Amino acid sequence: MRLETQWLVAGAPVSFGVFEAGAAPLPAGEMVAILAGAGYAGIDLGPPGYLDLDRLDGLLLAGGWADVPAGDFADLDAVLDLFDRAPAAPAGFEPRPTLGPPGLPARFAAPGGNAPGLGRADWPAFAAQVQAAADRCRERGYEPALHHHLGHAVETTEEIDRLxxxxxxxxxxxxxxxLLAGGDPVEALRDWAGRITQVHVKDGSHRLLAEGGTLRELMGRGVFPPLGAGDLDLPGVLGALDGYRGWIVVEQDTLPAHRPTADIAADQAANLRKLKELGL
Structure with missing residues (x-):
């Protein structure tokens, strides 16, 4: 199939609520088995220490979240140390450090472009932190990707442009x-094509966002539904990705108490089938 060497598709622990739980809602080996059995080619790291990199059932490591450091690089280096131990990947499909901007309490309380972000005077220092983290990743042999995120300092299209x-x-x-920050993912994939080094595909519900609530409450109500069940133009996204080569990480951010693990697992299998139905 034409796209087999253009895109590889990974699943992610965040789809099972791993980042949101005080303790992991299911053993890492069980999650690996679920994603490998569904046909995914890779998996994201999840919290450092969660995955056993020697037991990935043939999955490759697609990437992993690391907060943009305000001080030293200890936490970032810990993630990169794990990347060094990951199974060898084909050229172009090495794991990506996904750099996370800081969370802002006002935005967690009212996500979706509804609360102010960093002040103009704060941007130069923040951008310098991001650049230093990116340089550190490259020194270690990895190409980073900054992950914009609801509730965080980089949420809107204007903030992405500025960064x-x-x-x-x-x-x-x-x-x-x-999508839920008011942007158009199809346009964004075209406008920023030369800068995109990784893609996370998830759907979103404007209706649930409009009901209000904190980001955590919205996640618990399913503001990120299965692919095809929300407002994302998924065929348009796949069409706009035609010139992109690299990992596509399927995510469906949720809370562990939101739904049983068996239902979440079924969603992840259905998400991959949906992509294949659309020609992946």
Missing amino acids: LELTDVGLCLDTGHL
């Missing part, structure tokens, strides 16, 4: 987070 102007970091384009 791309102030740094040379790549972008992890997340369709669900951009």
Whole structure:
């Protein structure tokens, strides 16, 4: 199939609520088995220490979240150390460090472009932190991607544009987070095509976002539904990705108490089938 060497598709622990739980809602080996059995080619790292990199059932490591450091690089280096231990990947499909901008309490309380972000005077120092983190990743042999995110300092299209102007970091384009922040993922994939180094595909519900609530409450109500069940133009996204080569990470951010693990697992299998139905 034409796209087999253009895209590889990974699943992610965040789809099972791993990041949101005080303790992991299911053993890592069980999650690996679910995603491998569904036909995914890779998996995201999840919290450092969660995955056993020697037991990935043939899955490749697609990437992993690391907060943009405000001080030293200890936490970022810990993630990169794990990347060094990951199974060897084909050229172009090495794991991406997905750099996370800081969360802002006011935005967690009212996500979706409804609360102010960083002040103009704060941007130069923040951009310098992002650039330093990106440089550190490259020194270690990995090409980073900045992950915009609801509730965080980089949420809107305007903020993504500003960060791309102030740094040379790549972008992890997340369709669900951009959609619910008022952006158009199809346009964004075309406008930022030269800077996108990883893509997270998730759907989003404008109806649930409009009901209001904190980001955590919205996730618990299913603001990120299965692919095809929300407002994302998924065929348009896949069409706009035609020139992109790299990982597509399917995510469906949820809370562990939101739904039983068996239902979440069924969603992940259905999400991959949906992509294949659309020609992946």
